Amino acid sequence: MFQNIGEIALLFGRTLKALPQTRRQFRKVLEQLFEIGNASLLMACVLSLFIGGVLALQTGPVMSERGLQSFIGQIVGLSLCRELAPVMMAVLIAGRVGSAMAAEIGSMKVYQELDALQTMNINPIHYLVLPRMLAISLGLPLLVIFAILVGWVGGALVCVFNAQIAVSFDGYMKSLGNGIDVLDVVNGLIKSFAFAVVIGTVSCHQGLATIGGPRGIGRSVTKAVVNSIVLILLLDYVLTRLLMHLDK
Amino acid sequence: MxxxxxxxxxxxxxxxxxxxxxxxxxxxxxxxxxxxxxxxxxxxxxxxxxxxxxxxxxxxxxxxxxxxxxxxxxxxxxxxxxxxMAMVFQSGALLNSLNVGENVGLYLTEHRLKPPAEIARVVAEKLELLGLKGTEEKLPGELSGGMKKRVAIARALVIxxxxxxxxxxxxxxxxxxxxxxxxxxxxxxxxxxxxxxxxxxxxxxxxxxxxxxxxxxxxxxxxxxxxxxxxxxxxxxxxxxxxxxxxxxxxxxxx
Structure with missing residues (x-):
């Protein structure tokens, strides 16, 4: 993976340089955005509902025992905003959308469709990479907002219906409201934007670097997903430190 | 044109x-x-x-x-x-996600050389020239090898x-x-x-x-x-x- 970092950075630079082409590629950005949302919304809903629920289930009884029920909403809310929603959604999107990007571009490379574009003087970065990068950079933060909200609901449901926790819906929401600041949500959105750029760049790079036949495409898809997840987790630590520093 | x-x-x-x-x-x-x-x-x-x-x-x-x-x-x-310059690839190299009409008109569409109605006219003209009239809506996967080659030639001619x-x-x-x-x-x-x-x-x-x-x-x-x-x-x-x-x-x- 690390031997390709230079190429990945170069692709990212070229994509940034192509940004003035955004208006021309607007229809493709919308198509990609639809693909991302349509493919992932239900999965994101189920995933975040259960993450919120499990968080409440893990922390709730212990905190209730110690009379700290009023902090459960805050803990669930903060964990979701700052960490779990951005990371889990990024992992989901890397598997669901990053793999599709690598497979589609990879198969276009193998079957000479990229060569055909070049002979028509159509830049594959403008035509393929830019719309995908823009769509994922917009789509993932939106999905994270959705996941945070659904996750909060998941936590509330467990708090209300679990006898060991026994926190009312109003109590949970009050704790959530007291403990969560807009900056916490912004923190998560910054992370998710950075993760989206990583997934888009790594997946498109793997697609463009595909060689061989169907086996090569399979290899590219695997590399795209694995490398994206590894980079997401590394970047998560760096961003957490950086954002904590900025919070002070 | x-x-x-x-x-x-x-x-x-x-x-x-x-x-x-x-x-x-x-x-x-x-x-x-x-x-x-x-x-x-x-x-x-x-x-x-x-x-x-x-x-x-x-x-x-x-x-x-x-x-x-x-x-x-x-x-x-x-x-x-x-x-x-244009190239007709051995495999045709048609974009599988686009239909025949979109493939043939791709150069004109992407370079914004003509309005959509004019592009549709040029595409129809080139397809007819190669005996492929009325195939605009078909996907490359629905075509035979010979048809793919002819679509690829039509795409090259549009340039x-x-x-x-x-x-x-x-x-x-x-x-x-x-x-x-x-x-x-x-x-x-x-x-x-x-x-x-x-x-x-x-x-x-x-x-x-x-x-x-x-x-x-x-x-x-x-x-x-x-x-x-x-x-x-x-x-x-x-x-x-x-x-x-x-x-x-x-x-x-x-x-």
Whole structure:
């Protein structure tokens, strides 16, 4: 993976340089955005509902025992905003959308469709990479907002219906409201934007670097997903430190 | 779409050399293709035909040597914009996510050269020219090999090329469709006066359409000239390639 970092950075630079082409590629950005949302919304809903629920289930009884029920909403809310929603959604999107990007571009490379574009003087970065990068950079933060909200609901449901926790819906929401600041949500959105750029760049790079036949495409898809997840987790630590520093 | 047919361009290759991982593939090739000529590059598999073609269209960079279009190096700024070139790939290389109409009109759409209604008219005209009227909505996966090749030719024609490259245009086609494709190449060459460079190992196609033929073997040109001149070339390798046939000969076959 690390031997390709230079190429990945170069692709990212070229994509940034192509940004003035955004208006021309607007229809493709919308198509990609639809693909991302349509493919992932239900999965994101189920995933975040259960993450919120499990968080409440893990922390709730212990905190209730110690009379700290009023902090459960805050803990669930903060964990979701700052960490779990951005990371889990990024992992989901890397598997669901990053793999599709690598497979589609990879198969276009193998079957000479990229060569055909070049002979028509159509830049594959403008035509393929830019719309995908823009769509994922917009789509993932939106999905994270959705996941945070659904996750909060998941936590509330467990708090209300679990006898060991026994926190009312109003109590949970009050704790959530007291403990969560807009900056916490912004923190998560910054992370998710950075993760989206990583997934888009790594997946498109793997697609463009595909060689061989169907086996090569399979290899590219695997590399795209694995490398994206590894980079997401590394970047998560760096961003957490950086954002904590900025919070002070 | 201008009514005036495009004029072909002259292409010259000088000392073109290419190696991959230290393995030489092209050894200092020198030849020129004149305006409006149908020039066929022939040779057995692995002789370097496709690598040469990729250099000519700008998909590969030579280690040494030059490719000149109307005397200007092909890689210099603005040449690809000034001289219109198109390529018909062996597989057709149609974009599988687009339908036939979108594939054929892709160049015009992406470069915003015409309004959508005009693009649709040009696409319909080119498809009709190649006997594919009414196939605009079909996806490439729904087409036969011959239809894909013809769609690829239609896509190339939309560019109004001055130089058109064909990579193995008759491979995987039955003889009747192969003849149709060969006739299309000649018809377009005659109608639009483009320069055509055809890479093939199909001897019937080469001798049927070429003004001149170059025979490539292990990255070197063994023979170059008119079909008659190549046919009369005394080089045993040339004769071996031209005269190879399927008939069983017990005297030459190995046990």
């Amino acid at each position: 201008s009514d005036e047919a495009p004029q072909g361009v002259r292409l010259e290759v000088r000392r073109l050399t290419k190696s991959y991982n230290g393995q030489p593939v092209l050894h200092g090739l020198d030849f020129a293709v004149e305006r409006g000529e149908v020039f066929v590059i022939m040779g057995p598999s692995g002789s370097g035909k496709t690598v040469l073609l990729k250099h000519l269209i700008g998909l590969e960079t030579p280690d040494e040597g030059d490719i000149l279009i109307e005397g200007e190096p092909a890689g210099s700024p603005g040449v690809m914009e000034r001289y219109r 109004e090329p001055q130089l058109i490259f064909y990579d193995e245009p008759t491979s995987e086609l039955d003889p009747l469709i192969a003849v149709t494709i060969g006739q299309e190449i000649l018809r377009l060459n005659h109608r639009m006066r483009v320069t055509s460079i055809v890479v093939t190992h199909d001897r019937d196609l080469a001798f049927g359409i070429a003004n001149r033929i170059a025979l490539l073997h292990e990255g070197r040109i063994l023979a170059i000239g008119t079909p008659d001149a190549v046919q009369a070339d005394p080089n045993p390798l040339v004769q071996q390639f031209l005269k190879a046939d399927f008939r069983f000969n017990p005297e030459t076959s190995t046990p």
